Amino acid sequence: MSTMTATVPIESDAPIPTWFGVGGKAKRLAHPRTLDELRQCLELDPKLRILGDGANLLVADGGVDELVVALDQGDFAQMSVDAATGMVLAGAGVNLPKLILETTRLGLGGLENLGGIPASVGGAVIMNAGGQFGQTGDYVHAVHAMTRAGEPVTLKRNQIEFTYRHSRFGDHKGLIITGAQFKLKRAESEQLRTKLKDVMAYKKTTQPMAERSAGCAFKNPILRDDLPGVAVAGSKVSAGMLIDKAGCKGLKIGGAQVSDRHGNFLCAGQGCRASDVLKLMREVRSRVQAKFGLMLEPEVAIWGETL
Numbered sequence: 677m678s679t680m681t682a683t684v685p686i687e688s689d690a691p692i693p694t695w696f697g698v699g700g701k702a703k704r705l706a707h708p709r710t711l712d713e714l715r716q717c718l719e720l721d722p723k724l725r726i727l728g729d730g731a732n733l734l735v736a737d738g739g740v741d742e743l744v745v746a747l748d749q750g751d752f753a754q755m756s757v758d759a760a761t762g763m764v765l766a767g768a769g770v771n772l773p774k775l776i777l778e779t780t781r782l783g784l785g786g787l788e789n790l791g792g793i794p795a796s797v798g799g800a801v802i803m804n805a806g807g808q809f810g811q812t813g814d815y816v817h818a819v820h821a822m823t824r825a826g827e828p829v830t831l832k833r834n835q836i837e838f839t840y841r842h843s844r845f846g847d848h849k850g851l852i853i854t855g856a857q858f859k860l861k862r863a864e865s866e867q868l869r870t871k872l873k874d875v876m877a878y879k880k881t882t883q884p885m886a887e888r889s890a891g892c893a894f895k896n897p898i899l900r901d902d903l904p905g906v907a908v909a910g911s912k913v914s915a916g917m918l919i920d921k922a923g924c925k926g927l928k929i930g931g932a933q934v935s936d937r938h939g940n941f942l943c944a945g946q947g948c949r950a951s952d953v954l955k956l957m958r959e960v961r962s963r964v965q966a967k968f969g970l971m972l973e974p975e976v977a978i979w980g981e982t983l
C-alpha cells in the first residue's frame with residue numbers, strides 16, 4: 677500500500693478537555709498535523725467540530741456525535757514572528773498566552789492587551805476574544821482557513837466582520853480557521869511587559885481566575901431602553917453587574933455556582949455536571965430577565981445542548 681500521506685489516527689470515546697472540567701466525551705477525536713490530515717478529517721465528517729483550548733466551551737453531559745478535531749499538533753501549533761515588520765503568523769492551535777509572551781519579549785505591541793485570556797489563536801479569532809483593553813480582531817491582518825470541502829482560503833481583515841465577541845467564523849458548518857496573521861507595532865519590550873502585568877492584575881483582582889469556569893458566561897448586552905440607575909439606552913453594560921444586581925452572586929445549583937467575585941463567572945465545584953451549569957445559566961438568565969426585562973445571550977460555546 678502506498679503511504680504518501682499518513683492516515684490521521686482517530687481516538688474513540690475520548691474526553692474533551694475544557695476549563696470547566698465537566699461534560700461528556702467525543703465519540704471520535706483527531707489531532708491532524710497538516711492541511712492534508714485536516715482534509716482527511718473533513719472527508720470523515722464534514723460537520724466536524726474544532727476544539728481550541730476549551731476555555732470558552734461547555735460540553736453537554738451526553739458528549740457530541742460529530743468528529744472532534746484538535747489543531748494542537750504539527751503545522752497548526754507553529755508560530756513565526758518577524759520582529760522587523762511586526763508580522764506574526766500563528767497556527768490555529770498556538771496557545772494565545774504563549775504568543776503574547778513571545779511578541780511582548782520581541783518588542784511587538786498589541787497582543788499584550790489580551791493578557792490573561794486563555795485561548796488558542798483560532799478560538800480567540802472566532803469569538804473576537806477580548807476585554808476592556810482590546811479585542812483580537814484589532815490586531816488581525818488576515819486569517820487562513822479551510823472550507824468544509826477542503827479548499828484553503830485566506831481572508832483579509834475586512835472580510836472577517838469582527839464585532840463584539842463575534843466574527844464571521846463560528847458555527848460547526850462554516851469555515852475552519854487554520855492560522856492567523858497579526859500585524860503588530862514596534863514598541864519597548866519593557867513597557868509592553870508592564871502593560872501586560874497591569875492587564876493581568878486587573879483580571880486577577882476582579883475575576884476568580886483560579887476556579888473552573890469558562891470566563892464570562894454571557895455577553896454584555898446593549899441596552900434598548902434606559903435602565904434607571906444603571907445606564908442609558910444604547911450603552912453596553914456588564915452582564916456581570918446585571919447578574920450581581922439581580923442578586924445572583926453565590927447562587928448554587930448542584931455543583932455549579934455563580935462566583936462571589938464576578939457575577940458573570942459560573943464556576944464548577946466538586947461533583948459538578950454540565951447539566952448543573954446549564955440549569956444555573958437558565959436560572960441566572962431568567963432572574964436578570966425578571967429584574968431588568970432583558971434577555972442575556974450566552975458567550976460560552978455550548979456543544980450538544982441549547983440553552
Ligand code: EPU
Pocket residue numbers: 806807808809879882890891892893894895896913914915916917918920937938939940975
Ligand atoms: N461589576 C459588578 N458586579 C460584578 C461584575 C462587575 O458590579 O459582579 C461591575 C464592575 O465593578 C465594573 C463593571 O461592572 O464597574 C464592569 O466590570 P468588568 O470590568 O469586570 O468588565 P465586564 O464587562 O464584566 C468584560 C469582559 C471580560 C473581561 C473584562 C475585563 C464580557 C462579557 N466580559 O467584563 O471578558 O475580562 O471585561 O476586561 O465582555 C470573557 O469574555 O470571558 C471575559 C471574562
